[in-house]
Amino acid sequence: MKVAVFGAGYVGLVTGACFADLGHDVVVRDIVEAKVDALRAGVVPIHEPGLDEILARNSERLRFTTDVAEAVDGAEVVYIAVGTPPTYSGDADLSDVWTVVDELPRVDRRIVLAMKSTVPVGTGRAVRHRLDDRGLGNVGYASNPEFTAEGTAVRDFMQPDRIVVGAFADEDGDLVAALHDGIDARIVRTDVASAEMVKLASNAALMTRVSFINEIANVCEATGADVVAVAEAVGLDRRIGPSFLRAGIGYGGSCFPKDSLALKQLAANSGYNFQLLNAVIEVNELQKRRVIGKLERRLGPLRGKRVALLGLAFKPGTDDMREAPSLVLAGRLLSEGAEVTAWDPVADGRAHLHGVVIAETALDALDDADGAVLVTEWPELRELDWATALERMRGNVIVDGRNLLDPAELRALGFVYEGIGRPVV
Numbered sequence: 001m002k003v004a005v006f007g008a009g010y011v012g013l014v015t016g017a018c019f020a021d022l023g024h025d026v027v028v029r030d031i032v033e034a035k036v037d038a039l040r041a042g043v044v045p046i047h048e049p050g051l052d053e054i055l056a057r058n059s060e061r062l063r064f065t066t067d068v069a070e071a072v073d074g075a076e077v078v079y080i081a082v083g084t085p086p087t088y089s090g091d092a093d094l095s096d097v098w099t100v101v102d103e104l105p106r107v108d109r110r111i112v113l114a115m116k117s118t119v120p121v122g123t124g125r126a127v128r129h130r131l132d133d134r135g136l137g138n139v140g141y142a143s144n145p146e147f148t149a150e151g152t153a154v155r156d157f158m159q160p161d162r163i164v165v166g167a168f169a170d171e172d173g174d175l176v177a178a179l180h181d182g183i184d185a186r187i188v189r190t191d192v193a194s195a196e197m198v199k200l201a202s203n204a205a206l207m208t209r210v211s212f213i214n215e216i217a218n219v220c221e222a223t224g225a226d227v228v229a230v231a232e233a234v235g236l237d238r239r240i241g242p243s244f245l246r247a248g249i250g251y252g253g254s255c256f257p258k259d260s261l262a263l264k265q266l267a268a269n270s271g272y273n274f275q276l277l278n279a280v281i282e283v284n285e286l287q288k289r290r291v292i293g294k295l296e297r298r299l300g301p302l303r304g305k306r307v308a309l310l311g312l313a314f315k316p317g318t319d320d321m322r323e324a325p326s327l328v329l330a331g332r333l334l335s336e337g338a339e340v341t342a343w344d345p346v347a348d349g350r351a352h353l354h355g356v357v358i359a360e361t362a363l364d365a366l367d368d369a370d371g372a373v374l375v376t377e378w379p380e381l382r383e384l385d386w387a388t389a390l391e392r393m394r395g396n397v398i399v400d401g402r403n404l405l406d407p408a409e410l411r412a413l414g415f416v417y418e419g420i421g422r423p424v425v
């Protein structure tokens with residue numbers, strides 16, 4: 001089939017590349033000329049494992065443009081994969097979505113507009129009205145939310161747990177479902193509103209697990225239990241399962257924080273106070289800040305102390321720093337008067353952090369540091385030569401914000417080690 005994808009970001013690029021890999025002819029359209037030029041030249045603007053290869057492998061079936069008409073020309077399905085960031089009030093900002101809907105050219109055949117962007121429930125209905133108002137009754141609409149995770153997005157797209165398609169007309173849902181031929185996964189067909197809600201509910205469920213295990217970790221700290229052992233045993237219960245039970249310094253990224261706010265506001269706008277979600281969000285905010293207390297307990301007042309942040313991306317496998325806990329930590333440390341150094345293997349700290357010295361290597365970041373915080377669980381940090389790290393530091397405090405390292409090993413080297421929800425020596 002011929003597919004157009006609007007938005008060449010983390011989702012749009014993966015969607016376009018994977019549909020091309022399934023044999024479709026794909027045109028990806030973005031409004032940022034530099035991005036399109038780079039993609040045409042074979043330069044991938046984001047770090048996403050496997051994306052370079054799949055784009056290169058399918059270059060014959062994949063084109064990039066800034067031109068709307070060129071993208072939609074001949075397309076049977078037009079995907080919207082533009083950003084839906086939070087507004088000041090926390091509601092999703094749909095202005096980029098509306099721009100795409102409004103710039104859709106008139107065509108003399110049936111096409112389907114498919115929504116990949118994460119949008120509030122009711123958006124599909126509103127888009128349907130807007131299309132009808134424009135006299136575009138021949139443009140069908142389907143919600144086909146995206147569940148991929150950055151860092152594993154290509155694999156997640158090709159081997160999803162499920163594909164959700166909600167459409168107003170069965171034929172439109174059939175077309176979007178058929179696009180996924182070749183992917184071995186159950187296709188769940190729903191109405192449009194339910195498909196929209198599946199995405200928001202899935203994210204909320206994952207965030208709830210994160211905040212749940214973080215609260216268990218905090219109680220472990222107060223009572224002498226070890227959350228790593230607790231989570232492992234809890235996760236072995238088949239009714240619970242092991243995923244998203246890793247205690248740490250909280251979730252970040254371009255999806256969870258904004259989608260939780262959007263769901264909270266969606267509920268509030270409908271007259272419902274989503275109390276559980278409020279708590280999940282608040283726990284996450286507090287969790288990022290607990291690291292500061294841990295450092296202060298070990299180092300005293302942080303004014304003039306040098307603290308190294310190891311890892312800046314919101315999680316390993318991506319260069320995405322949107323809503324990363326590192327941003328909150330750096331800001332809090334700087335406002336306490338600490339000197340902050342930082343390192344990340346792929347994220348561009350210079351573009352996001354002002355007043356922080358960005359080092360080329362993790363060891364360089366640790367030079368003369370009084371303390372270090374492991375912020376992102378990059379595998380490189382597990383493999384780091386921690387004996388050399390200690391020699392290069394001025395102090396010996398490490399807060400392992402992701403429980404990545406072996407406490408006994410680090411303590412044996414001479415570190416004062418603190419994890420999250422683990423017994424303190």
Ligand SMILES: NC(=O)c1ccc[n+]([C@@H]2O[C@H](COP(=O)([O-])OP(=O)(O)OC[C@H]3O[C@@H](n4cnc5c(N)ncnc54)[C@H](O)[C@@H]3O)[C@@H](O)[C@H]2O)c1
Nearest residue numbers: 006007008009010011029030031082083084096117118146
């Ligand atoms: N990032 C993820 O892992 C992920 C996962 C699931 C769902 N989502 C959702 O997918 C959507 C996109 O997220 P993202 O992370 O890819 O965003 P992104 O910011 O990386 O990419 C959005 C792209 O859309 C482009 N754009 C803006 N207006 C446009 C227009 N009129 N025409 C064409 N392109 C336009 C932007 O220039 C940008 O390149 C969001 O709603 C997000 O919540 C993201």
